Amino acid sequence: SQQGEEDPQALSIQEGENATMNCSYKTSINNLQWYRQNSGRGLVHLILIRSNEREKHSGRLRVTLDTSKKSSSLLITASRAADTASYFCATAPYGNNRLAFGKGNQVVVIP
Amino acid sequence: GAGVSQSPSNKVTEKGKDVELRCDPISGHTALYWYRQRLGQGLEFLIYFQGNSAPDKSGLPSDRFSAERTGESVSTLTIQRTQQEDSAVYLCASSWLAGGAYEQYFGPGTRLTVT
Numbered sequence: 001s002q003q004g005e006e007d008p009q010a011l012s013i014q015e016g017e018n019a020t021m022n023c024s025y026k027t028s029i030n031n032l033q034w035y036r037q038n039s040g041r042g043l044v045h046l047i048l049i050r051s052n053e054r055e056k057h058s059g060r061l062r063v064t065l066d067t068s069k070k071s072s073s074l075l076i077t078a079s080r081a082a083d084t085a086s087y088f089c090a091t092a093p094y095g096n097n098r099l100a101f102g103k104g105n106q107v108v109v110i111p
Numbered sequence: 112g113a114g115v116s117q118s119p120s121n122k123v124t125e126k127g128k129d130v131e132l133r134c135d136p137i138s139g140h141t142a143l144y145w146y147r148q149r150l151g152q153g154l155e156f157l158i159y160f161q162g163n164s165a166p167d168k169s170g171l172p173s174d175r176f177s178a179e180r181t182g183e184s185v186s187t188l189t190i191q192r193t194q195q196e197d198s199a200v201y202l203c204a205s206s207w208l209a210g211g212a213y214e215q216y217f218g219p220g221t222r223l224t225v226t
Binding site for chain 2: 029030031033035041042043044045048050088090091092093096097098099100101102103104
């Protein structure tokens with residue numbers, strides 16, 4: 001079953017603006033990952049945050065994790081048209097080797 | 112190096128026919144996963160293989176679905192007696208080891224259409 005739930009599920013912003021999306025989950029986790037998918041093709045890994053980390057940066061991406069609230073956020077700063085994609089969070093529950101993917105956030109960046 | 116490849120990229124089949132989808136993982140990756148993604152939906156886990164361990168088949172939706180993997184290389188996903196609800200993109204991913212600590216590398220997917 002899908003564990004991650006992203007919010008909002010669709011976001012439309014102007015180029016240069018920041019995009020923020022959230023993900024909630026239900027069980028205890030080892031890690032949480034964010035992936036990007038362009039045009040219904042394969043997913044590309046963006047960032048992994050461990051359960052003992054609260055914030056992580058990678059380029060224009062900033063991920064936070066609040067294990068007490070069982071939620072994570074992904075912030076894309078200074079968005080570009082090329083950031084238009086669907087973004088998925090995926091959680092790795094304890095004792096389980098498979099990732100549970102959310103339903104995804106569709107982000108459209110308008111040039 | 113080469114990424115994960117899948118074939119065919121598109122497959123149109125008639126209801127009731129069997130189909131076989133192929134995945135070539137990244138060399139050296141011991142874990143291989145299959146997912147199904149219906150239009151506009153998230154990823155639905157189907158099965159994963161880790162080395163020589165018994166595969167986790169808990170996500171297969173029915174006994175019409177099966178998968179095999181030869182050692183730590185190629186995997187095939189077989190769908191027998193296809194139904195229209197099987198229409199989806201089937202994604203394969205591989206990782207160094209199974210588990211959430213390892214990022215998964217995805218192939219481009221096979222778009223299956225059952226008419």
